[in-house]
Structure formats: structure tokens, C-alpha cells
Amino acid sequence: MAGMVNADSWTQKASFPGVKRQIPFCFSIANNGYVGGGLDSNLNPLNDFWEYNTVSNVWTQKANYTGSGRYGLVAFSINNKGYAGCGSDNGSHVFNDFWEYNPITNNWTQKANFGGGIRIFCVGLCIGNKGYLGTGNNNMGSNMNDFWEYDPTTDIWNQKDSLPGMSRTDAVGFSIGNKGYLGTGFKNYTLNDFWEYDPILNSWTQKADFLGSSRANASGFSICGKGYIGIGTPGPSGLLFSDFWAYDPITNFWIQKSNVGGSGRDEAAYFSINNKGYIGLGRKTNSSIILDYLTDFWQYTPDSACITGIQELPASPTLSITLSPNPFHDKTLLTIVETHCNASLQNATLNIYNIEGKVVRTIAVGNKKQITISRDQMPSGIYFYQLMDEKGTLASGKMVVE
Numbered sequence: 001m002a003g004m005v006n007a008d009s010w011t012q013k014a015s016f017p018g019v020k021r022q023i024p025f026c027f028s029i030a031n032n033g034y035v036g037g038g039l040d041s042n043l044n045p046l047n048d049f050w051e052y053n054t055v056s057n058v059w060t061q062k063a064n065y066t067g068s069g070r071y072g073l074v075a076f077s078i079n080n081k082g083y084a085g086c087g088s089d090n091g092s093h094v095f096n097d098f099w100e101y102n103p104i105t106n107n108w109t110q111k112a113n114f115g116g117g118i119r120i121f122c123v124g125l126c127i128g129n130k131g132y133l134g135t136g137n138n139n140m141g142s143n144m145n146d147f148w149e150y151d152p153t154t155d156i157w158n159q160k161d162s163l164p165g166m167s168r169t170d171a172v173g174f175s176i177g178n179k180g181y182l183g184t185g186f187k188n189y190t191l192n193d194f195w196e197y198d199p200i201l202n203s204w205t206q207k208a209d210f211l212g213s214s215r216a217n218a219s220g221f222s223i224c225g226k227g228y229i230g231i232g233t234p235g236p237s238g239l240l241f242s243d244f245w246a247y248d249p250i251t252n253f254w255i256q257k258s259n260v261g262g263s264g265r266d267e268a269a270y271f272s273i274n275n276k277g278y279i280g281l282g283r284k285t286n287s288s289i290i291l292d293y294l295t296d297f298w299q300y301t302p303d304s305a306c307i308t309g310i311q312e313l314p315a316s317p318t319l320s321i322t323l324s325p326n327p328f329h330d331k332t333l334l335t336i337v338e339t340h341c342n343a344s345l346q347n348a349t350l351n352i353y354n355i356e357g358k359v360v361r362t363i364a365v366g367n368k369k370q371i372t373i374s375r376d377q378m379p380s381g382i383y384f385y386q387l388m389d390e391k392g393t394l395a396s397g398k399m400v401v402e
Contacts, residue, residue, distance in 0.1 A: 008303040010261030012296065013278075014057045016269075018050055020293035022283045025065075025073035027082045028271040029103050031055050033278055034082055035269040036065050037073055041293045045069035045089045051103070052297070054273050066108035067099050074124035076131045078152050083111070083131055086119040094118040094139035100152070115148050115157030123173035127180050127199050129153075132160075135168050135185065143167040143187050149199070161202050165193050170216035174227050176249050181207075181227055186216035190235050196249070209358070211254035212245050219260075219270035219279050223302050225249070228257070228277060233266040239285050240264040246302075253353065253384050255396050261298035268294075276301060320395060321387060323373075327400035331374045336365075336387070336395075348389045352399075354381070375401055 016035065024038035024046075036049035047069035051060045065084065073087035085098030096114040101107070114133060122136025122144070134147035145167035147160045163182060171185030183194035192214035196205045210229060218232030218241075230244030242264035244257045260279055268282030280297030322335045334350070348365040352373075360378060365371060365387065378401050386396045 007301055008258050009301050010258060011299045011301070012261055013280075013299050014052075014059060014297065016050070016052075016281055016295040016297055017059050018048055018061070018295075019046060020295050021046060021281060022267040022293060023071040024269045024281060025075040025084045025087070026269040026271050027075045027077040027084070028273045029077050029080050029082055031273060032103065033269075033271045033273060034062075034101070034103075035281065036084070037070055037087070038281075039071045045071055049101075052278075054276070054278075054299075062103075063106045063108060065099070066110070067095070067097050070095065072120040074119070074122045074133055074136070076124040076126045076133075078126050078129060078131055081152065083124075083150070083152070085111075086114055086122060086133075086136070088120045088139065094120050094137075098150075111152075112155045112157060115159060116144070116146050119144070121169040123171050123182055125173045125175050125180050125182075127175045127178060127197075130199065132173075132180055132197070132199075134163060135171050135182070137169045143169050147197070160197075160199075161204060163195060164204050165195055165206070166191060172218045172220035172229055172232075174220050174222045176222045176225060176227055179249070181222075181247070181249075183210050184215050184218050184229065184232065186235075190214040190216050190233070194247070207249075208247075208252045208254060210245065210247075211256070211353075212243050213241065215241060217266035219268050221270055221272035221277050223272050223275050223277055223300075226302070228300070228302075230257075230260050231265050231268060231279065231282075240266045240283075244300075251384065251398070255386060256388065257303075260300075262294070262296045265294060269297075321385070321397055323397075323399055327402045329375065329402045331372055332399065334371050334373055334385075336369045346389060348387055348394065351386045351388065352378075353384045353386070373399075 019040050021038035024035050026035045031054050033052040047065045049062045049065050051062050070087040070089045073084050075084040082101035088094045096118045098111045100109045119136045124133045131150035145163040149158045166187045168185035168187045173182040180197035185191050192210040194207045194210050215232035220229040227247040232241050242259045244260050246255050263284040265282040265284045270279045277300035283291050320337045323332045350363040352361040354360050383399045387394045
């Protein structure tokens, strides 16, 4: 239907025209996304740099990254300028130089070196008019948990409070409003903890753990007041993830969304522009755990909770849920109502989460339209439910136990 798109869905866009690669750096400015560097399929470091125009769906090669070919850089954008630095050229040399990209002049300018020393596989994000960089590895056998603020006006780095969770590498981060968020990663094993940073108070608060499997090398961005994390690797071996999750900072709760387009992957390029998300490139595994490199590129349209400026349709048949009573003391009746496209409920499961995002109960629903939920050993408080089948999330909501 003209002018309408599926909500919570992925649309394939123009493939990346450069060399296949893993671990590129990326950021977005206005309507354009930028991708550069990384390792090619022969593990050679790259320094080419590309612009993706979301309006024309066209890739254009821009001025090469000046700081030499390398991978594992960190990047963010502030006030219509891009910033990238650190990383490694061949695994033995790790850097702390930092560079500013001006899209108007198509030129790179060296800025003050990162204050925390040499670093690879760290997290970068921006909050307001400041950039933030932390965690990663210093190439001397140590994962880090320090956190630094960069002021582009003064070209000065200032150390802030360290992440109180485990030191780590290959984590993911983004900002929502005036807060920063950082989670997942690797330290001897993959992690799923999740933290919020307040730059005004210079303090960290642990939030609900990421509900997907623990992982490293994930992709993440924010759209319309919600954060998104998906794909990544489960550890040293195994098939790569393709799942995708949304985080609501108001409810401190995670909801699973539609899987990322294409195959499972990690070490991808990712950014968000104008209420849409983008993920592509990176590497994948096949059934024999053999790695391959990718050039496909995908656009994510969020659900109707985000105002996108276009009329949206649900990506799949929609179900609504009513609870009576809600709040409840001893038990409540959950009723499932089919509201769109003659939805058919099969092999459904209801997960109930506490306020910390932990699953406290899983109920096999099957194709039943009504089930009774007993309080059992659930303490008084707020809970969230998520009705799912093999296609993903069908409905979700909140319940209150008195």
C-alpha cells in the first residue's frame, strides 16, 4: 500500500560497495551514515571511508581515514562532525590518536590524543555536545573500565567515574536523552549486564540486564527514546546471533523485536538516522562454523511507539491482551484477543519478568485464548509480560501484584 511500511521490520538497502570487512568504525551525521576502516577477509587493515545517503540509498567513497589503516577504532559524532581514533593496524601496534571528520570539506583533522592511552575495542557515544569513550583493551593484557569525556570545543579529554561493572572489551553503547548506556562485552566470558551513566552527576546506575543471551561484538543504537541491541557473538565459538531487542528506560525493561535482516552476524557497522536504524557488513557463520564476510545493509523501522512521520502497519498479525483484574491479589484472567488479519495463535509462550528484567515465570499458552495466572510466590510489585511464538513477540504489557 503506497506510503505505508511494516513496523518492527527490516528492509534491505543498497549493499556496501567497498571491500567486505569486519570491525569497521561508524557514525552518522544529518541524513548520512559513515563507515570506514576494519579488516578485510585476509585480515588486512583498511583505511577507506564511505558515506551512505539514506534519502538516495546511495554509497559514495569519501576521503580516506588519515590515521592509517586499522580496525577496532572507536567513533561518534558531535555537532555535525565525526570523530574516530584508537584501534590497531595489525594486532601488535595499538594507537591513541584521534581525528575529526568534516563532511562539508571532506577532510580529516588530527585532534588531541585519547587521554586514557592506547586502546582497542572500546565503546564510544555522545551525550549532548560531549563525546564519551571507555572500556576496551590496552593491548598489554588488560581489559579496562575507565571512562572519559571529550569536549570538542576545547579539544580536551577529562577522566570521569569508571564503569563499576567488570572491565571489558567489545561492549556496546548508545545515548538516550541526557543519559548514556553501556553493556554486554567480554571478560574471560561474555556479559549481559547493562549500565546507565548520568553526566551531570558523573555516576553509574546498574539497570535491568540485557534479556538476550550474553554476548560480545553486538550492535546498538537509540531511536525515539528507546535503545536497541542485537546480533553479536556468544563467545569463542558458535553460530552468531541475529536477535534484536528494545530497551525502555522508563520501565527499565527489554522487549524482543524482529530479528535483524540477513544472517546472524557480529562486528558489523551500525547507526541510527531520523528514527530508523541501520545494520550491515560484518561477518557471519554457516552451519560448519566457517566465517564469511558480508556487504549487505539493512534498515530497521521501529514499532508505532516511535513517531516516524509515516503511517505504520504491524509486521505480523496483531494480538491484544487484557487482564482482569489488574492489579490483582491472588489471581487474574488473561484473555487474548485477535485484532488483525485473522491472527492464529500456535505454540505461544508467556514470559513474566520482574522489575529487574529477570524471568520469574514461563507459561505454556499453546493456542488457548484464556489462561488464569496465579500469584503463587510473586511478591507485591510491578511485573511485565511478553507473549511470544516462534515468529517473535506478539504482545506485551504490565501487570501489578498487590
